[in-house]
Each structure stands twice: as structure tokens, then as C-alpha cells.
Amino acid sequence: MTLLAAADGVVNASSPLPWLVVGGQLSAPQLTALHAAGVRTVIDLRDAMEPRPFDEPGTAATLGMHYVNAPVVSGALTDQAMERVLTALRAARPTPTLLHCSSANRTGGPLIAYLMIDEGMDQASAVDAAMRGGLRSVEILEWGTEYAGKHRKN
Numbered sequence: 001m002t003l004l005a006a007a008d009g010v011v012n013a014s015s016p017l018p019w020l021v022v023g024g025q026l027s028a029p030q031l032t033a034l035h036a037a038g039v040r041t042v043i044d045l046r047d048a049m050e051p052r053p054f055d056e057p058g059t060a061a062t063l064g065m066h067y068v069n070a071p072v073v074s075g076a077l078t079d080q081a082m083e084r085v086l087t088a089l090r091a092a093r094p095t096p097t098l099l100h101c102s103s104a105n106r107t108g109g110p111l112i113a114y115l116m117i118d119e120g121m122d123q124a125s126a127v128d129a130a131m132r133g134g135l136r137s138v139e140i141l142e143w144g145t146e147y148a149g150k151h152r153k154n
Contacts, residue, residue, distance in 0.1 A: 003096055006030075006037030012104035012134030017119070019094045022111060022133040024104040028054045034098055035063045041092040043085065045072040045101040045110075066092070072106040077143040085110035090118065104134025111135075112144030117152050 003021045007013035011024030021034065031042070042060050046052070048069060060067040070084040089099065089110070099107050108130035115126035123145055127135075135141060 001033075001037045003034070003037050003039065006033045006039070007098075008033075010100075014104075014129070014133035016111060016115065016129040016133060019096050020089075020099060021097070022099045022104055022107040024100060024134060025053065025102045026098075026100065028056075028059050031056065031059055031065075031098075032063065034096075035065055038096040039065065039098050040095045041066045041068065041088070041097040043068045043070060043088045043092070043097065043099045045070060045085065045099070045106045047071040047073050050102065072101065072109065072140075074137075074139065077109065077139065079147065082110060082113060082143070082147045086114055086117075089114050093118075103136075105136050106140060107133060108135025108137070109140040109144035109147070112141065113148045113151070116145075116148035123148070 004015040007021050007023055010026045010030055013023035015021050042065055057067045068088040070088055072081055101107055111130045112126045115121040115129060116123060
């Protein structure tokens with residue numbers, strides 16, 4: 001089963017890279033299905049205070065998955081926040097990984113930066129991949145492209 005097939009029903013699920021699934025809020029059965037498909041790292045971009053429909057860190061631990069909470073919060077889109085997410089993505093690659101928030105909107109900024117800096121993707125293609133995966137915020141789009149512009153090696 002492909003990673004994307006395992007993410008069936010996850011809001012805005014997409015697979016911009018063979019080892020990466022991005023999406024919104026998932027359920028415990030969906031997390032279990034992703035684990036069965038090979039996902040070993042979960043990077044959750046929600047703030048610790050955001051409501052969760054189940055104990056995601058506990059479920060991930062029970063399944064033997066590495067769980068990383070790297071909050072992305074509107075109004076606090078800093079280089080440090082971006083670096084926390086990029087560090088987690090870089091540490092996880094090429095192991096199957098889930099990057100998510102509640103709707104997949106917040107995954108867009110770090111995804112753009114990662115695709116441009118680490119995968120050498122051009123900006124238009126990186127933005128397109130992020131938008132297919134749920135990016136809707138201009139603020140988050142600009143955060144990702146500006147960070148990539150400052151840190152990309154030409």
C-alpha cells in the first residue's frame with residue numbers, strides 16, 4: 001500500500017515526495033494505517049494547546065513511531081519555528097514520514113522551504129505542491145518562500 005493510499009480520508013492528504021505524506025487532522029485508525037504502510041515519524045505542527053480528538057503522541061508511541069511536536073503558529077512564523085520543522089524533516093528522511101496540522105495549511109510553509117532548499121525544486125513547483133497539500137494562507141506561503149530565498153544555496 002502506498003503512503004498516500006494509507007492516508008485515505010485524511011484532510012488534504014498529499015504525497016509531495018515518495019517518503020513524505022502531508023495532511024490535516026487524522027484519526028487513530030488512520031495513524032495506525034499509516035504505520036502499517038511504513039510511516040515511522042510523525043511531525044505535528046499544532047500547538048500543544050490545540051484540541052486533539054485522540055492522544056496522538058501516546059498512540060504514536062504505542063505504535064513505535066517517533067513523534068515530534070514543532071508548533072507553527074500564525075503571528076509567530078519565525079526562522080526558529082521553520083528550523084524546528086526542517087530539522088525534523090531532515091532527520092526523518094528518507095524514512096516514511098507524516099507532516100501534519102489540523103487542515104494541512106500550516107504544512108505549506110515548511111514544505112515549500114524544504115522542497116526548494118533540500119530538493120532543489122523551483123519556487124513555482126514547490127508552491128504548487130504545497131497548495132495541492134492544503135496551503136491556503138498567503139502569510140504561510142510568504143514565510144516559506146522568504147525563508148527558502150534567504151537559505152537556498154544557488
